[in-house]
Amino acid sequence: MLLTSEIFTASATSIRADGAHLFWAEKPSDSLTESMAEFGQASPVLVRETEAGLTLVAGHARLAALAAAGQPVLARMVEDADDVSTGLLYLADNAQRPLDDGMRLAALQYFAPRVDEGVLRQDILPRLGIKPKSKDARFLLAWLGMDKEWQALLTAGNVPLAAVSPLARMSVDDLAAVKPLFTGLSWSRSSGVNVLTWLFETATMHGVAVAEVMDRAGMNAALAQGLSPKDAIARLSTAARQARHPELTRLQERYAAVAAEITAGTKWRMTQPDSFETGGSELTIQIKNGEQLKQAVKDLENMAASTAWDKLWSLGSRDE
Incomplete structure (x- = not known):
């Protein structure tokens, strides 16, 4: 693949922008449209010559903005580009673009039929900000096997x-x-x-x-x-x-009710920290001064005298 140094002018309508490698193509943002209206086209779009004429390689938003404004397009020619190198050049042109999982999946869907899984994992994924051996890498590759409706749900968030x-x-x-x-x-x-x-x-x-x-x-x-x-x-x-988890859910609901009874009228918070493996409880409170500390101690003493503790100790037992 060769990216030539020659920049030339072409009409927006003479450049086809329907290639499969334009997997992140979308309409230009308002900020891009306003910037191009004020300063013009700062960087050329990339194109290649095909049997159908000039075909866009990268720069879809710029091309769309210029087409809408009826302006000519500054273009740079790409030569000897196959489908894989065209896709890689498109990625490079969009290197600063923030990506979400749906965008990453769209890129993988383009490259998956064109390269083997080793290249997909070791070369393409890092270009998408994903480490080859990470969980997200495994998840993304697995999504390639899901049907289109599920893939659309991922893309939609x-x-x-x-x-x-x-x-x-x-x-x-x-x-x-x-x-x-x-x-x-x-x-x-x-x-x-x-x-x-x-x-x-x-x-x-x-x-x-x-x-x-x-x-x-x-x-x-x-x-x-x-x-x-x-x-x-x-x-x-x-x-x-x-x-x-019907029994665990029942215990959690019962615990929450008893804890609320014990701590009622105080700022103390009571939680069960380990899914009832030990039967213990955690008591927490936030205080900002000495008066709050005195009140917390007084409340704790009153809580200790509550008969509701017996309900708590018996949670999950036959005597409950």
């Missing part, structure tokens, strides 16, 4: 990158069952992975389909209630966790 681990273990029917959870909701990394893992593990433990687990847990009904995204995700996460 609805499903987190790491969710591919539980998703890849699911059957076609299971994937269809969980897809509505992400169609209209954007999940965080931990919440999305957790809810999928809980559903898959529960279904596997009981030998039923994920759809049945969701139905029994009331998740399909929750989806139909028209809750706000935040409330819907909280409700669905709680339902999936209860389905997977």
Whole structure:
């Protein structure tokens, strides 16, 4: 591949901008349009000669802005470029662009049929800001095997990158069952992975389909209630966790109620730190002066006399 030093002028309509390597192509931003209107085209677009005429290699936003303004285009010729080198040049031209997981996946989708996996991992991923041996590298490569609808959900930001681990273990029917959870909701990394893992593990433990687990847990009904995204995700996460860990969930809810009874009227906060493995509790408080410290000590003494502690000590026992 040769990037020539000659810069020439061409009409915007004479340059085709429909190549598959333009995987991040989008309309020009207002700031770019305003800048080009004020100062003109600061850097040329890159083009190559094909049987169809001049074809854009890089500079889609600049070309679109100039076309909209009816202005000629400064272009620089690329010679002897195959599909891989064209894609690499496009990456280089966009090297300062902030990337999200959907953009990285789009780039991998372009290169995957054109290079082997070793090149994809060792050469292409680092150009996308991903270390070859990282978890994110493994996740991105796994996303190449997901269907287009799931890939679109990743690109839209609805499903987190790491969710591919539980998703890849699911059957076609299971994937269809969980897809509505992400169609209209954007999940965080931990919440999305957790809810999928809980559903898959529960279904596997009981030998039923994920759809049945969701139905029994009331998740399909929750989806139909028209809750706000935040409330819907909280409700669905709680339902999936209860389905997977019913006894732990019961203990957590019971503990929270008793802790609230013990600390009522104080600024003390009480938590169970280790999923009831030891039966212990943590008490915390923030104080800013001596008076608050005296009150905290007084409240602690009153809390120690509460009869509700007996309920706490017996959590999970036959005497509960």
